Amino acid sequence: MSLTFIFIFCLLVVAMFAPFISLYAVSLIKKKEYQRHIKIQKRLFWVCVIGVVIFEVQLRMAGGSGSLVAQSKYVDTSFFRYILTAHIIGAVLTYLIWAFTIFWSDNKFRKKRTLPGFSSKTHRKLAYISIIGLFYTAITALIVWILTFYL
Numbered sequence: 001m002s003l004t005f006i007f008i009f010c011l012l013v014v015a016m017f018a019p020f021i022s023l024y025a026v027s028l029i030k031k032k033e034y035q036r037h038i039k040i041q042k043r044l045f046w047v048c049v050i051g052v053v054i055f056e057v058q059l060r061m062a063g064g065s066g067s068l069v070a071q072s073k074y075v076d077t078s079f080f081r082y083i084l085t086a087h088i089i090g091a092v093l094t095y096l097i098w099a100f101t102i103f104w105s106d107n108k109f110r111k112k113r114t115l116p117g118f119s120s121k122t123h124r125k126l127a128y129i130s131i132i133g134l135f136y137t138a139i140t141a142l143i144v145w146i147l148t149f150y151l
Contacts, residue, residue, distance in 0.1 A: 094133025
């Protein structure tokens, strides 16, 4: 087993757990544990971002994504190309929305030392969009993983 394969598997595990951890962090809001909510969301975000960056570096060092999926018999099918493209676009959009939500809310919180207040509705909408995106990213990553390594 190559180091790249092991790392991709670990990243898949993180991606599969991320939406559930994020939902747990949301549940802390109802308990008024705002600091724990913030801490979990930030740490989860940075773990995911650092994992993706390391994955991309490792992927480039291994010869690019083409070398990674080359052994798959589905690599040339339109379904595989569609799901891989959909996964990448969905993941990038999810991470951008998630990052915006975290940094925007953090900025508001630091300035006022209160919760987002008026912006709470926007924060909540963006947060749920991010969580839905995390589920989408995990599901499409699992499909790409299965098509690449197991079928």
